[in-house]
Amino acid sequence: MIVDVPKLRRALREEGFLVRADKASAGYLKGYDFRPDVVFDVGVHQGTPFLYKTFPDTKFVLVDPKPEAEEAVRGSGLLKDFDFHATALGAGNERAVLEIPTTEPGKGGAMASLMERKDHLKDTFTSVERRDVDVVRLDDIAKEYPGSVGLKIDTEGYELNILNGGPETLKRCVFVILEMSVTERFANLAAPSVMIDLLAKAGLEFRDVLAVSHAPGKYARPRHFDILFTRWSA
Template structure:
């Protein structure tokens, strides 16, 4: 108890000092503790764009079916530790608005099917991959809804969601990386993503800024009418 009180006091003092220098201090929202407060009731969690995995979400939904979708050849080698002991399926495929073949630039967590305009360096190795719609990929094994979906596909996020119209009808939330500024050739505008999700019956419940820059954010969409949209349903705690 004494240790906890001292720790809280130290946190408050540090937060107060940072506030005086123009910073706002609050809890980490990209965390299992924070996301658990939404109390989403789903049967299947779909992770599109896996790389090393999404342990924050795997912790929240560790007793649910996990479906990992990523076209990179070393995905399961990279993500093995984060899904060990969990009930998961891995589908090696790209996801998009239509079925086809596309070129993937291999850049680790920044691998993309889009051509970047926000980097000066040339892309590294490229490979040809198969792309299918999320509706097709999930229908093959008849996964049970309701679904929760995370999308992190470096600029291809709206394309992924456009290929998921049937799945979205059974989806409680979508957590996606979203570009605020133009980062890719032919990339979507942020307003287009918001408008598309509104057409599918979703509203923005939270926006989590990127720690290093303001070119992108993480956006949590929840179905219209969800309790998560009620005022102060999931409060953020300031530390100061």
Template sequence: MIGAVDEPARATSRLAARVKDALRPLAAALPQLSALPSWPRSMRVLKHHGFSPASVFDIGVAYGTFPLYRAFPDAFYYLVDPAKESLAYMQRLSGQLRCEVHAVALGDRDGEADLEVRADIQESTLLGEIGPRSVRRMDRVPLRRFDSLFTRIARPALCKIDVQGAELMVLSGMTGRLAEIDALVIETSTIATVVGGAEVEGVVRFLGDHGFCLADIVGLRRRPLDGATAQLDLLFMPRHAALFRDRRWAATP
């Protein structure tokens, strides 16, 4: 009787294995099989491990980081972007989120800096571009260190940084408060396209020296020049985070 009961289960398992083998050559084209990076997928991983931020710092807002707002609608947001065009978007977001708006650039010192404003404000940068670009104008903008601008941080805290090559400048200005950040999502480059721009190796090394580990790839962009991967959105968390404590590959069947 036991064998009769087990046989349908074994047949189902064999069928599933055959289907998986048949689909294997197509895995790279099927998101669910290839586990392609995505904001919703990475945010679900954080939630699975009980992460629910009280504070979210959106550094480099441009038009808005909507996958982040959808994932954590109850958090308090600090919206930071120096571009004049972005201010209108941040003010509009203030009607949808609990937030503060800061029309400043973040860096490794307090003072001022030149911002190269692009036709697409999402590409505006404190650093000079390598190669052709469409520049709207140069603006002189206030520059602040994160740790002098934000003196109280409600935990848990998540910080997203998208600053077109100036990631290490921003991180250097966070050192006084970095221990109070529980997750970082940083856009950085595999191939920097701005003069002196940060690249993945330097960002990983800096954060490793401050107790953070790479936890996930949230997204990627390829450059139009040749289709090479040029930018990655990377999730970092402290070494002691819950995500790293569970070392299993899969749950017990």
């Protein structure tokens, strides 16, 4: 089937929609020519394919409190050689409860969180598994990996806590990609400006929105963004 793309764009625009390129992709990220010595993927779940494809020859360190995340990535073949740390990250060293929801058989693990969820998605959970997990600081792990850093964080509302535990690591970052909530999805969730200010003080500036997640419907408000932060000179 041949699609008239300009006509399709016009029709979508008239209905309030826009067609945009997928920026959560290796093709887009490679355009910045980042050359980190090590990339940390924090909040792994089943892996971050576009990140692995962007840096095929770079050392990767994956961090997730669910040990099965390591098995998922190794089994997928997305990334062959990486270090895995089965722990949560936060502002300090402690123990915490990780809640892992199920929405239907085999699904829901991507919403695992150390935060208390408040949004409507909690009503879709058929069950919630609770695990006691170790929490350590990003700096404690990253100090074992010298050089410049690329950092991706997707931890369902816990991103600010992780940044607070990594001030020395942030000084070495050439980029940070993180999930930023723009609605109060979790209890005691800080406003987006707090995270933006913290990263700005580390010399990392808001550069682009890679992806947007929102509820169904034309006028649905966004729930969270995947944001790219870089040095201003990048």
